[in-house]
Amino acid sequence: MAKLGQEFYNRDTVEVARSLLGKELVRVWHGEDLVCRITETEAYVGRMDKACHAYGYRRTGRTETLFAPPGTAYIYLIYGMYCCLNFVTEPEGEPCAVLIRGAAPVQGGERMARGRFGCSPGEMTAYQKKHFLNGPGKLCMALHLTREQNGLDLTGSELYVRDSGCVPHQIYAGRRIGIDYAEEAAEFPWRFWI
DNA sequence: CTTCAGATGCTCT
DNA sequence: GAGCATCTGAAGA
Numbered sequence A: 001m002a003k004l005g006q007e008f009y010n011r012d013t014v015e016v017a018r019s020l021l022g023k024e025l026v027r028v029w030h031g032e033d034l035v036c037r038i039t040e041t042e043a044y045v046g047r048m049d050k051a052c053h054a055y056g057y058r059r060t061g062r063t064e065t066l067f068a069p070p071g072t073a074y075i076y077l078i079y080g081m082y083c084c085l086n087f088v089t090e091p092e093g094e095p096c097a098v099l100i101r102g103a104a105p106v107q108g109g110e111r112m113a114r115g116r117f118g119c120s121p122g123e124m125t126a127y128q129k130k131h132f133l134n135g136p137g138k139l140c141m142a143l144h145l146t147r148e149q150n151g152l153d154l155t156g157s158e159l160y161v162r163d164s165g166c167v168p169h170q171i172y173a174g175r176r177i178g179i180d181y182a183e184e185a186a187e188f189p190w191r192f193w194i
Numbered sequence B: 001c002t003t004c005a006g007a008t009g010c011t012c013t
Numbered sequence C: 001g002a003g004c005a006t007c008t009g010a011a012g013a
Helices: A013-020 A063-067 A109-117 A126-130 A136-142 A180-187
Strands: A024-029 A032-045 A073-078 A082-089 A096-107 A159-162 A172-174 A191-193
Touching: A013 A032, A013 A082, A013 A096, A024 A096, A032 A109, A032 A136, A063 A073, A073 A136, A082 A136, A096 A109, A096 A136, A096 A191, A109 A136
Parallel strands: none
Antiparallel strands: A024 A032, A024 A159, A032 A096, A032 A191, A073 A082, A082 A096, A172 A191
8 A cells, every 4th residue: 555645744733643543654674564553643733732842833952853844753752761653744844743652563563572572472461462552652662663763754665654445434532641731732632543 | 440659861941 | 950742560449
């Protein structure tokens, strides 16, 4: 299926967050495709969203990537030990992104299990299987994504999203997670899942 | 199933 | 120095 181009990301952030659901995220690692289907996303809109790192166009070392062209990977360290994967959206200069919060494994389970638990898929407990990729930090561990991949071009060959042919039959929306500090923005229904 | 504490280091004030 | 777009394991219900 077709790799999504820059025009996909160069749209309203909430629309991109919704339309990413069901798509396949591909991470090429040591020559192998690690593939998962996106099941949960969140939208962050810098110009008016207090939860966004680049709220009010705040430009610092960390937020610099959010000012890159749409279709750029924004990966940052959180809580000192985990990484979160985002896709930059909207026309260049609008510091907006979609956080990838959860996914389901499709291909490359051996290497994803190694990255996540340091074991093979067969050694995973039922509990570990159930909670395999259902969090932004977990996803990055499984896909071997760190800040070294911050700024990657999603129209390149190392990390990209492609159409999977399947359309979600139902999309849920609710408030975003872990942003209670963001006042009124904490209530925006900008988390989406299937 | 639930809550809770602790880990750990970067970023910005 | 404070706080953070999180996760894990332990303990209790």
